[in-house]
Amino acid sequence: MDPKLHIIISSTRPGRVGPAVGRWFHELARRHGGFDAELVDLIDFHLPLYDEAVHPRMQQYEHEHTRRWSASVDAADAFVFVMPEYNYSPPPALVNALAYVTREWHYKPAGFVGYGAGFSGGLRAVQAARLHVTTL
Ligand SMILES: Cc1cc2nc3c(=O)[nH]c(=O)nc-3n(C[C@H](O)[C@H](O)[C@H](O)COP(=O)(O)O)c2cc1C
Numbered sequence: 001m002d003p004k005l006h007i008i009i010s011s012t013r014p015g016r017v018g019p020a021v022g023r024w025f026h027e028l029a030r031r032h033g034g035f036d037a038e039l040v041d042l043i044d045f046h047l048p049l050y051d052e053a054v055h056p057r058m059q060q061y062e063h064e065h066t067r068r069w070s071a072s073v074d075a076a077d078a079f080v081f082v083m084p085e086y087n088y089s090p091p092p093a094l095v096n097a098l099a100y101v102t103r104e105w106h107y108k109p110a111g112f113v114g115y116g117a118g119f120s121g122g123l124r125a126v127q128a129a130r131l132h133v134t135t136l
Pocket of ligand 1 (some may be wrong): 011012013015016017018019084085086087088089115116117118119120121122
């Protein structure tokens, strides 16, 4: 059985280009053939600003949106974050989604597909996101 790769579209604003970039990378991953690659769109999880009372390492989730997100992250063996740069940083929806769960991310490899309006191609946002992801 191939490892399950979740390609996570991390921008949520109206008119975003994230889904086009995500579909492009999903096709590359499919052609690679070494993964069971699935496109996951953060927008489908309707995560509000982080609203759980108990630290996520306890996995005592109060809200259905957290349980759905937890099940999705838990199901993956590896991740690729498809992410733009906003103010030299990751998009706020991604920072929020990363914080919602903890153990579900543990010991799973992750990569990034960064993009932006400038010549850096999202480089600074990816550098900042690496700090979040390696902490998890
Ligand atoms: C609030 C905001 C801040 C941005 N800051 C940067 C930036 O620091 N560097 C950059 O290269 N592009 C920046 N951009 C441009 C975005 O990276 C570009 O519009 C990209 O398409 C956004 O991804 P999305 O369409 O999936 O939301 C910014 C865009 C927004 C909306």
